Amino acid sequence: MRALTWHGKHDVRVDTVDDPEILNPRDAIIKITSTAICGSDLHLYDGFIPTMKAGDILGHEFMGEVVETGPGSTLVKGQRVVVPFTIACGSCYHCGKHQYSACDNGNPADNQDIGMELYGQPMSGLFGYSHLTGGYAGGQAEYVRVPFSDVGPIVVPEGLDDDDVLFLSDILPTGWQAAENADIEPGDTVAVWGCGPVGLFAVQSAFLMGAARVIAIDHFPRRLELARKFGAQTINFEESKTYEALMEMTGGIGPDAVIDAVGLEAHGFFVDNVIDQVKASLFLGTDRIHSIRQAIVACRKGGRVSMPAVYGGIVDKFPLGAFMEKGLTLKTGQTSVQHYMPALLNAIVEGKIDTTFLISHRMSLEDAPKGYKMFHDNQNEVTKVVLKPGFTETAVAAE
């Protein structure tokens, strides 16, 4: 099959590799029909995530058609499914509590050593996201092997296009969980740092959860425009002072809840074993946690901090004093996608959440390297690239 493989910094290629096979009873093989490039894929593209190996297949936002099933799978050949990016077994203590992203068993045993070293306990497996999270082949390919296929994938009802439901795989549940973690009360003002896909879904979700006002912060005009389309007020941090603006816009109180949907960007993955490598750029690195630091300082006393943003390691100059003195609460974590999928699928069917607005470019899998470069170089215009392995033409921009 053809697959997008990682070879190093800014070096991704479409290679021919062996097709995946059923290896465990609960496996299924999915023929990919749509797969997106995620903002977090750019961290891999920029070479900042450790434990990547040349040839690794990327992609954790994907959907497709079931073409093969193991004896323990509940899926049926021909079904269309969206696959969660978190690999969860459904039978451990954490899955029982719907903490799917904390699944004990999704990450292969040998891979758990490094998570144990870095974080105290290993995290769940993820598709296409380094060997720290399992080393699973991702979905930017023609086919993918999906473990625990009786637990993760959700069957798409008739009448829905791929574009309507694809984002159930990651960014929609991630934006929703971000708003849920902000414990929004009716009438709240919620500030969202970052108007990428997760931030934009957090804006929509916050309103659905009763926020009276959402203030979105970014510096890309097109992304701020999208936030405004969903009813948010905006702060362009290149034009205005964010903290001062937030204080003035909230009557001198500060936002009731703050959401950091920015994260490490390209520089902050401070895992112990790469610290030396990035030491030279440590000044840049510490600056990159700017968003969470600013969110904590801006948040009102007794307020809530939600952090869907991805961080990897140990950070510097964290405003622990402001956090403690103001009595803030922080909630965070990888998304428990499986927990949110059914309700969010309903919300899409009922037209409560708009998903397709995000897609700026559709292209063939063969053009994936071009898609990475475009997304990397022009984050204002390129809000979301969806790869279609079936596509034959070259890059098609959305209308």
Next chain:
Amino acid sequence: MARRNDDAPPTTSKSQETRDSAVQALPETRGDTLFGRTVTINRSRAELYEYWRDFARLPTFMENVVRVDVPSRELSHWVVKAPGGKTVEWDARITEEKDGELIAWASSGDADVPNGGRIEFQDAGTRGTIVTATIVYDPPAGVLGKLIAKMFQREPAIQARRDLRRFKQLMETGEVATSSRTRAQLEEEKA
């Protein structure tokens, strides 16, 4: 017995004296390297014990174990992978057994890698069962052997830690998780 000032398991002690006394406390000592690891498994004590007690099944999750022959209820013969594509073998005997609670063993004195220890199963209420492995072994051929074993990921403590995770996966999910994409990759990973 070394003086103890806390309730932490002796396998986690910073004091060599405490660790040594834990080794001595085992019914038959087979080495000087102590390793302990606990895992909670979301299954009943009886179910876990029954699976483990059938030693011939252990290779399903003990990746390094090629085969376990069970000539009698007390005796077993182990064939285990070693660095460099070799295998090592030994006989082991059950030294203590409490149905559903505890299995203790010791290898024969002339084993290639002398070892002994116990596996304990404790109820953990709604969380299932706490499984604790305490293993004492003699690292193969001293420090150099240990280093080589570690390089080849055959070091007994590393293996035991991973085997317990695989046991948990098998018991909780019915399978051992793998990120391989093809059967060939899976075989290579297990080799």
